[in-house]
Structure formats: C-alpha cells, structure tokens
Amino acid sequence: MSKIEINHLTVDYTEKKNSFTALKDVSFSIEEGAFVSVIGSSGCGKSTLLSILEGINFPTSGEILIDGAPVTGTGTDRGVVFQHYSLFPWMTARKNVAFGVKQVNKSASKAESLQIADAFLEKVGLERFKNKYPSQLSGGMQQRVAIARALAMNTDILLMDEPFGAIDAKNRTVLQELLLELWEGDGTSPRKTVVFVTHDIDEAILLSDKIVMMTAHPGQVYKEIDVPFDRPRNRAQLVQTKEYNKFRNKLLAMFYSDIVNKIGGEEVVL
C-alpha cells in the first residue's frame, strides 16, 4: 500500500456563474519516504491539489487516501510550508515553532516545546534570530523558520507549496540544499514523505525521487517521471554530469511541448 493514494480527483469551481475545472481525474500514488515534486505552469491546479492534501479544500469527486484512510480534513500527520504567511507575525521565530510543536504534541510542556524549537532553529541556522518577529526576518529566513516548524512537528508527511517561489535565486539554491540535507538525514531515521509543489525544473530534479508533471486547463497529470540520480545528491557535482543535462533537457522538452500542444501552433518558437 502506498503512503498517499490520489484517486480520480476532480475539482470544479463555480465563480459568478462561470464554472471551470481546476483538476480533472487526477490519479497517482506516493510511496512512503519518497520525495515527490508536482510541477506545472500556473493554472495547472497543483496548488489546489496540495490544498486538498492539506485538508483545507475538498474535491468535487474522487478521494485521497493516506495510509488507506480517506482525507476528511486537516490532521497532525501532515506538516505544511506555504509560499507566504506560514508564520504568525505576532509570534517570535521560536514561539512560532513551539506553537506548531504544541499542536501535535498537546502533552508537551512549554519548556519542552521551546527546547524542541531551539534545536530545530539551530538546524536551519537561525539560533541567533530565534527571538525575532517574522517582520524582522528576510523572506528566506522566514521560510527557514517555516521549515523548522514543519520538521519540529515531526509529522509523517511534509507538504510544501512553492516554498522557495518568492526567494531570490541565490538564497533559493541555499535553501534547496538545506532542505535536501535535512530531509536526506544521516540515514539513522526513516525519511519523511514529501509532496513538493514547484514550477522550477532544476529544483524538482535536485530534490525529488519522482516528478509528476501536470498540464493546465483543466489540470491533469501529464506524466510521472522517476528521477534516476543517487542520493545523497550534490548539486555542484550533479549539474556537471551528462546524464543530468540529458534528463533536464528531456523534462524541458516535455514541459514546453505541452504548452505548444495546448496553443496548437507551430509558430511558437522557443
């Protein structure tokens, strides 16, 4: 049995008499401990898909099973990192993390949850900033705190919705490597199951075991591609290999052929 099974998910939205289909008959499954990226251009429903996994949005038909049980709402088995506003602006970094810890572990004392928070903030390199409010941190630092919180909550599943989408290119690579390092771990504990939404092909290749490529209008699964590179991965080495470039070109061709097909014109020159 897969950790997550997405079965024939369809989502129709109605807005002012216009209805459109955000997701149409989306099915795929995710194995326990796998890092899966969902990639696609804007409007392909990848964020809608994730919001259903988070339990804050509901499908018109179809269902998602986690460990065989259908998702009916939010749950403490899933940790979430959004692109924006994951953190509460009135809590300091460590209070934000401790608040998350407290929600999954109600019996934890205040001191215990703060201690866990400090440990995870140290892992993301923010021990010096733990008493700062989100407004005093850069966008990259805020996402580090959000990742620290999701990891500190120690959930089976991590759901990440374009977490680095608003970060500048240099910091984005730093954060990708941090996430890779934290997720791959030292091999002593089982890896978490991650669903990672992005529109960045390099990011998806570096991080994932499997990439689910989606197309827009309506959102459908275009292809599931296994990423053939060994772990632990090192970006600097990986990008220099012929295999990497070949794989990347293949994905890019797929990504854009989809667009060309949709527009239906040979005049589109890329």
Added chain:
Amino acid sequence: MTIKKRYLRTVHFLFLALLLIQLIPNQLNTETYAHYVVWFAVGVEILTLLVSSVIKKPAGLTLFADIVSFIYGLLIAWTLATAKFNLLKPALFPPPGRVFWQLLGDYEKIITNIFSSVGIILQGYLLAAAVAILLGLLLGSSERLGSAATYIAKFLGAIPPIVYIPYGIALLPTFRSVSVFVIFLATFWPVLAGTMSGVMNVDKRTLDSARVLNVSRFTMLFSVILPASLPQIFIGCNQGLTVSFVLLTSAEMIGAQSGLGYYIKNYSDFGDYTRTLVGLIVIGIVIVVISFGFNKLQQYLLRWKH
C-alpha cells in the same frame, strides 16, 4: 552629540528670561506667589539638563526641549500679561504663581477627585472593552452574524452616548452608576465594531496556516484570530478612551458631587478662577498620563508590527 548640540539650546535662554522678568515690579496689589513659578521652572530646568546629558537621540532631545520651551514661553507670556502689566482681568486670570500655590494647597482634595474620576472611567471602560472584545470575537467568527452586527454597531455607535444619560438617571440609583453606564456605552460600540472588523478581515492565508496546524477552536479564536485582530481592536479602544474622558468630565460638571469636572464646576460657580485653572491643568495632566500609558501598552502589544 556635541556639547554645543546638547546644552546650547533656546530652551535655556527662555528659562533665564523667565527668571529675569520676575524682577519687573508687580502691578497687581494681591500676592502673586512668584517664587512658586521660580521653583517650578528650576525643577523643570534641572530635569531638562538631566535629560540633555543622558538622551541618545538628537531628535528626542529636540522634541523634549521644544515642549519645555513651550511651557517656559507660556509662563513668560502669562506672567507678563497678569502680574507684570495687568493686561487681563485679575479675577478671571490669576497669575501663574497663584495657580501653583493653589494646586499645592488643594493637593489632597485633587487626589481624591482624580481617584473618583479615573475610577469611574476604568470601571466603565475596562468592563466595556472586555465584553465587546469577547462578543466581537464570537460574532465576527460567523460571517452572517458579523456582517449584520457590524451595521448595527455602526448605527448604535453613531448615537452620541450623552443622549443615554436621561435613561441612565431614570434607571440607575447613583450618579456613579449612571457615569459607568454611559462610559460603558461610549466604549462598547467602537470596540465591538473594531473587533468584528478585525476578525472578519484576518488574512485568509494566516487562517489557513493555523488550520493546517490542526488547532482547536479555542486556540484558533484566542491564539490566532485575537492577536491578528489586535490592531483594529486598538482603533476601537482609542476611540472609546477619548470619548470617555469628554463624557465623564461633562457629566461631572452637570450632576456629580465629586470628580475633576465637579471640582471645576463647583469653584467656577463661586468665581474662584484660580481653582478653575488648577482643575483644567490637572485634567490635562491626567489625560496625557493615561493616553501615554495606553500608547505604551499598544506599542508593546503590537511590537511585532514593523
């Protein structure tokens, strides 16, 4: 800051000017108690020099010095217009020294009246704020109830609370309870409206972040929605505080047997304008102190904003 910037300021020349004009002979034949003005000015000057030597920000020192300059300037003009040149009616405008002398003489009476007024305000205000915030949180969480209640709160809040006084007098036994009731109403509606508007405008993404953490309803309401709405709640609280003071002092001038408004009204009825001025100054100081404390509380609770 250089020594010149710290100590060479207009405010010190005004201090000297205030001392020097005391040498001009008096044209009033009553006692002017000019030494009270001198002692007051010396006290303020010592404070100014102290602040000048410890303050770090030049802008802060400038602000402080400007406020003190204003006080000195006022005292100079006041002394010249009354004691020195007798330009104003002495019965209506006593010289500043007399007011200081009276202020010290009435010290105990004034403290009692401050406690009476501030006690009524705190009672009505805190009760109203607590009830309005709690109710606003509950009503605002329901979109339907919140929308309707917002219009109703705006309508009822637009009625000047002073019109409730006749009802208060008819229904309640004492002046004190009527005052608390009117201040309650003056505070309740703006705080309720502010809270509901805050609750209904919490960013959906913030709510989603809380939902995915699987928070309980109680935690959602008091640990997420309440702090997120706090900026708007404070707008309502500020409005309520301002109106409360105006209302209470007005009400005290009409029917009370104690309080700062009563103090002013009572002595002006007897033509004692020295004490009327004392009352005005004390009310000003009390309001400034309470607003200052309230602003500090607001700054502390909203310290996470920028």
